[in-house]
Amino acid sequence: MRGADAIVKAFEEEGVKNIFGIPGGAIIEVYDALYDSSISHILMRHEQAAVHAADGYARASGKVGVAFATSGPGATNTVTGITTAYMDSSPIIVVTGQVPRSLIGNDAFQEADTTGITMPVTKHNYIVTDPSELLSTIKEAFYIAPTGRPGPVLIDLPKDITAAEIEYNYPKKVQIPGYKPKTKGHPKQIRRAAELIMEAERPVILAGGGIILSNASEELIKLAESIPAFVVTTLMGKSSFPENHPLCLGFVGMHGSKYANYALTECDLVIAIGTRFSDRTTGRVDSFAPYAKIIHIDIDPAEIGKNVRVDVPIVGDAKEIIREILKIIKYKKRKEWEEMVNRWRTKYPLRYRNDGKLKPQYVIEKIFEIEPDTIVTTEVGQNQMWAAQYFRTKYPRQFISSG
Template structure:
């Protein structure tokens, strides 16, 4: 039986197990929306296309499934660009579907025409402009395969309207073969043998964990490795939760705003075991001062990351889970008591701390109290800025896929829509959004999406009435010449929340915060807490540009 290409697309999505799509309709994508009428797939109507791609990202991050978003041509497609770049940098599996003007109009500057495949070429794993309707089923099969395998990432399918309306004989491929795409998932046995030998010989090993361990579902193997070779564990921002944050071997997040103990451990180690991380500049600081005494083992599924920033003495290309499973059978139990005691002493000496200031509510205290009231049993989403770092430093993440944030791109506005996606993906979980007054105002229109979907989000706005991280940078790099960082007007976020059906609460001190926390975590339904925090609080520790990560500023 012949069906339209648009109907075929919907059937393909159903056969890929897609449960929901985040999207925003328009003229060029209309045939696909018409076909969705007869589908079991749920559509989440966001208030902006950026909300759709960030929502799909949040869903993908907490479920491990491929997120799907959809938009029309022109501005609908270009509004996805930031979210696609974010997914590309953070290795989030996404399939984005965009409408396009009819093939006869492509290249004519038609109404709402943009070359979205050209625009997104550098920020997607792959993209397709569907010219032949009969190829659509194979394209969808390939898109999901590419998005979810190897180093995961976004794939875009651009569908012209006339192609979408073309009739085809539908048959979905059972398998996919891509000649130029063969990710290496198993590490080379000789390299794994050598890695095992180095691990047994090392006296001061450190395991450096990135988001690849989370994406690779390798948390259990990581725990076994750390306990087998008695190695301290440090994490990137994207790796938080891959190793239990309350485990004695966990030291903390490393990098420019990382824990000083974690940075010292990396600086003094003799073997750095890097798992699913890419040595980005926010982690390494000055390259020459990063792990200067260590031999570096680098396990990553993306060969392009090996020795890109830091020289790897022993590269292993492969999936982290497969490589660790192969390693574990080659290792024997060992102890490094002197090294473990040294790192434990640093961990105690440089535990996350902050200074009280009379009359001001401290943001770190808010994060710690959210943790205490939830017992750490919640998903935490954040935007980007100071609040993001405070959440990373002061909330103890115990399991993978518990922390949803924008890492590589650092996209403000990510928080609320990603929290919506996370809550839809994990409806039985408590989802907490920690955001700032700057980031929140970028996508707060998605409060309507949360209300429409009946989501019980718990939102905490750390409100210093300014762009706090930019202000902090200007303090250190511009000799306190502050420019364009103070908001002369900030709305009442609590009242705004009430307009959208949230319980809105404003807090200015610890007593009010405790009452708000009781309401937030004991009352069903959505709650928005506007927290007036110390306006000049900085994120500490802080490694200044050009310095080693062992040379961090801290509270005096």
């Protein structure tokens, strides 16, 4: 079987339904193979847009997004899209064409060191130099991208690899030495977190994008109701918790509501789940949640303690860890704290000047009233903040933006 046909067949086995891309000479064999495939190809007008589209597909569906680009300028055009997916932990696979192996390093037409360029902004990347390694590389890519902390994986394909004849024997399983994402939290740390939760009088849950990536929104609702605790979200965590829920205070930080920020400032316990504590969330790190102990749950150990002090670190999958905490904690009424937060919510609502002119905030509010179940995507800028403030999401993956 031709390498290009094997690639497409492997993608079909992985359940790929859509690919976003632009054809070119170095990847033309793969495009030729797509003619006979059930996979739908969406032709873009720029490789950066192709990767952004694959990223958006991944965020909206929870599946791995796939983008194709040719060698040289096609590959280098993907870098901004890949970086966005890397920063926001979005599982995508980018396949780029490359000059034939015999020409690599010879400054051939449209040659670029794609793996070298993208190494800092990919979870992992490959250049396939042996046809016998083609299928195992694809299998590894589909394993690495969505597991652990999700992220982009790039596969660089020399043109002669896609034209080579190979035996199709797609691996059923994959084993990568040194890569074993930890999903279960340490029992001792989970028990300590549960103790702090039950001791707290003013608890707040800070929900990040990791809740959405872990598909842990149902568990988050149960946790908030079982404590009970108010929930604030990061920008990337927006839609992880229904904003019509009485315990939801919306998103927090530089552009968040005053009452959400007050709650985070005055609480005595922060239960942070799947968040990197970015500067837009924390403001001044030295004054972040000054009266609170902090529990930080994250799949990536590198994030814990990176930006803020942490009292109880728990490394693992958000869904699994929340389920374990729920087995231990007991409901505890916190009437004074509840009344205080609700007073702030009444006193400091989100507002804008209604002077008779058509305001963006008003338009977004009306869109929510008319289409409350629609998926919202934003650019970065003030439009992003207005949408985050005035479109009240109801279900996970309803708000798609870069954070």
